[in-house]
Structure formats: C-alpha cells, structure tokens
Amino acid sequence: MKEIKAYVRDQMRDATIDAIGELPGGPSVIWTPVRAFGHPKDDGPAQRVERTKLEIVVPDDRVEEVVDCILRHARTGEGHVGDGDIYITDLQAAIKIHSGERGG
Secondary structure (H helix, E strand, O other): OEEEEEEEEHHHHHHHHHHHHOOOOOOOOEEEEEEEEEOOOOOOOOEEEEEEEEEEEEOHHHHHHHHHHHHHHHOOOOOOOOOEEEEEEEOOOOEOOOOOOEOO
8 A cells, every 4th residue: 555645736626636536436535734835946035835735545556546646637737836746655554443454
C-alpha cells in the first residue's frame, strides 16, 4: 500500500476530490487546510500560501491512476508555479480502530 499526499491550490480542491471520487472504486480522501511558507521558483522573497493537503491510501497498483487524476484536475490551465506537489510513501500498515482489522 502507498500513501499519496498532494498539496493543491484551495480553488482546485473540490474538482480534484470529485474526480478522485469518480474513479471506479474511488478511494477515500482526507483533506486538511494547510498554510505553507516558502520561496517561489524565481528565488523571490518567501511567501505564505494557503493550500489543501489531500491524503489518500491506495494499493500499489492504483498509485499511477490516482496520481494522474490529481495531475489532471489540480493543475491550473497549462500549469503554473504554486499548483502544488505530490508525495508518495510506502505504508507499513493500516489498522481499523473499530475492529482491529489489519491490511488494505
């Protein structure tokens, strides 16, 4: 299993989440408003920006499908600096609190 974290522009959040939900057997998405602080690509002064963090857990064979969906729906137009980032990490375990069930 993999965890996908995507940091997207707030105005692209709903369209991206809706698109993920329309995938066959679409995975659950957790979203959290976040604030970031960083330098733009041109090394200008640091700026504070507001983004939405999406967290999605998927089986290994669905990673590319979900990432492609995020790229299609979170990008503004032809793409602009600040559209966001996607990070993919291995997930060691998943456990349901209500049942103790382990696995995907």
